Amino acid sequence: MASSSGNNPRDRIAACFGRLYVALSKLEVLAEVEPVMDPILASASKLDVALLETDEEEYEETALKVVSALRKAQLPDFNTLQQYLQQLDPTTLTIPFVFILSSLIDSTLSEQTSRTLPQLLLPEGKLWPEITRVLLTFDQVQVRYVGAQFHKIIDTVYTGAEQTGNFVPAIQLIENAILRLDHTSSTLTISHYYFVKLCLYARAYNEAANILNRPIYHIPTSEATKPLEKRLSKFVCSPHESTVAYINPQTGLSGRITSRVYLEYYFLSALCFLGMQNWEKAQEFLEVVLTTPTSQNVASLIQLEAYRKWLLVGLLIDGEGRELPRSVSTNAAKHIRALGKPYECVVDAFKSNNMDTLQAEINEGIQVWTDDGNYGLMTEVMAAFRKFSVLRLSKTYAALPIEEVARLTSPAPNDAAETLNYITMLITTGAVQAQLTPLSPKTQSASLGTLRFLPSTTTQKSEAEVERELAIKTAELQILSKHIQDYDHQLNVNKDYVEWLQKAKKARDQEKKAGDKSAASKPFGIPPGSGMGMGLDVDEEMMDDWN
């Protein structure tokens, strides 16, 4: 055990734990385990921060050795092992802890005939305290060596939550695990997918935002990360610039990301934002789904669902429908647009600025909206129409009587009192920047009051506010540009790209040969074999893609 010496905090914790261990070691059961585990634990305990800082190579070797020793070790029966696990510290000894826990899960599952999880893996179950402990306090470096096993634990938590309907502890555990592994949460993992799904089940939209608001920059599929392996000559344990270096299918930490998981993750996230009524974010996420590349002549059903919601959300944001992003593949667009027709009709009716048309269009398709699960959004659209009608008035009028507002925008043009209530609601929620003044003494009519739109000066931001906002944006842009550069590097090792380079070079060589014969030199030709010319071409190619 590591309890004998050392001043650093971890060692001290380990020392405490060691004392506990001594007290308990009197129990006989443990006598069985000790001979097997002690040597492994001895080497596992060497894996501390000090070693990581001084000698990464040694750290990596030791870690791998521990893992292979654990694989070979004859582990005792379930009960013994479980009691033994209770005394291990999941922080200093993450590797053995995760490994043993996952083998315990395995053995319970193998006894199980049905697909449901046994009681002891569920919250309040026998193994639950261990599961909680490790997910809350695992060591983020050690865990990289037991990614697959770690992943199994998360899997168990997720399945258990689905089974019991007790979502809250699972949401908290998975959220913590994601952030502990990668505080930027910039690499997509299966855990993200589990997390957002559970949040939706639990309607914990605001809790979901903490993860969803951190943009994803990497998607670790084996196609994407395999070519990188050779480039990353560093060790798994080294501090990496981007988290995808260790959260990938090779370490097992990411789980297997498929096209389906990817689409669903973004679609479900968008649903979360819809639940929060954060239309802008929802739109962004839906657009990710829409722009997912498609091969051949197909489109995903999820994309269709996304398109329907995306159309409506566009109306909710600014009352104007918008064009499909250009990066949506034309074939896919053709399919989803054909099936999204009723929704496009609603958008057209909305844009026609005619309330009756819109109402008729929405009534016409009630069955469709209900079947698609979009009825709720439709009612939002109807409400938004009235709101934007009032907002549009501010472009023409500085002030106008409530009766006039009712006549121009209300579904019941003669019911000024109802409009008054509605306007009051809009003003109090901040949707409209305006004032209501009671009957002015000048006018003799029996008006209920006047709606006066506030000039834009009153809503203007102060200089300091703007400056702060700009600073935030600058920082965001810097992060983004760093990721773009990273990605540019990554694409350099892409197989297709390398092939393209070869082809381009061949073509250029041929051209050069032909050129040498005809003209001695062109004034602005690319100098033969110059890397510069090549680099420039590449940049242009990239830019084309971006545009």
Add this chain to the structure above:
Amino acid sequence: MAEEEQVKHIKPRYTVTVPDAPKFDLQSYIANYKGRTVFRRLYLIASCSTVLREEAARLAVSEAKKGQDINHYNDAVTLLGSVTSSKDTKDLTDSAWLSQREKQNAAETKRLENELKQYKNNLIRESIRMGSEDLGQHYYNLGDLGRAQTSFSKMRDYCTTSAHIISTAFRMVSVAIEQKNWMGVQSQVNKVRALNLKQEEAARIQPKISTAQGLSYMCQGDFMEAANAFLSTEFTLGDTYNEVISSNDVAVYGGLCALASMSRAELQSKVLDNNNFRSFLELEPHIRRAINSFCASKYSQCLEILESYRADYLLDIYLQDQLPRIYEKIRTRSIVQYFAPFSRVTLQSMEQMFGTPATSSASSTAAQNGSTSTTSPSTVPQFQWELISMIQSGALDARIDLENAVLISHEEFPRAVMQQHAISTVDDFIREARIKLLRLNAVNGGLDVKPSPKNAKGKDALAGGMDLAGMVDTGNEGFGSFQGQGYSLRSGRS
């Protein structure tokens, strides 16, 4: 056949009725023109003006008799029959003349066609060109515009000198103008412009080119370009282009187009201080007065002058279609210019200044608004309604305060607008970049949606890709959870 088409083409054209007496004298007005345009102008006046119709129709009949176009004659006689106050309408048609004319025309056509055939056999280019020209001109005189155009365009192939090209172009311009084919006019003008001409030659044709161009721009509704073209017309035009346009017309068209499109400073420098155009304006002094009063901010005076000439201009062959738009634009611009120096003006004082909009422009405004908004203009005072539609169309940057009945200028703070713009641009960029980056990631990671494994053998477990054909009937199983989610979302919100 083509002649029949033409008849149909002319007759439904004039739906405007002008009850007021124009200020011009018909005889002297029509003396300004020559060629086919004389008849067409007379015919228009006879169809539209209630005051002048009989006189104009009689003149049209006698004019048609001078020419070769039988359809003109027939049209004119029919028209005269319908407008004349004398009871004797039977003997209007001179059938002897008609049949003689018909014979002559047919004979002439045959002669010219034969001649051209001969020339073609002889392969003498110059003769072919002249033959085609004669034939084209003959068709033109007969009013068979389609064939005239074909002849003239054949003639182009045999042109050898720039003078030939110019004369061909002008003949085609005449045809195109009568057909109201303004793009055709434009393209002919451009062809002439592209020629490399001697200075004297260029100076000689400049007025005709400019007016033809101006006319085509004006009739297409591009008043700014039209104004520029008319303003650059040299006064040497005189009566050289009487078959299309007179110098008086240039003054009127140029002046109106300029009023409809230019700022006060531009009007001053490009129109009033333009020595060349001043000569034109002297022919139509009231146009100069209108422009002067616009520049001097006396908008109501300017509008009054123009209004008093409305009848005249509605009887102009080219202006008739465009006049309501031109007047409306001038009125809109007057209101905008009037309001420019103020931060707020009472609606009452503005209404006194401008009065209610004239009938024709008001009805067109109302029609426009009826289509864009659900409100009925009847409940809103007309002038206020005009302002509202101006604001909504973006012409007037102001807001109406109905409580105090004032028009308030819209204030913006460039700095704040700029800052807002900068921030939203950055936001859009970040958003866009993230989406694109993810897409790149997905492409690179092989995450594209693929057909379901059922349809594509050997492609395993890419469950996200369902092809749509299969999805319609079977897709629901795989998708149930989402639909359920949709429902729960709804109940979650309401």
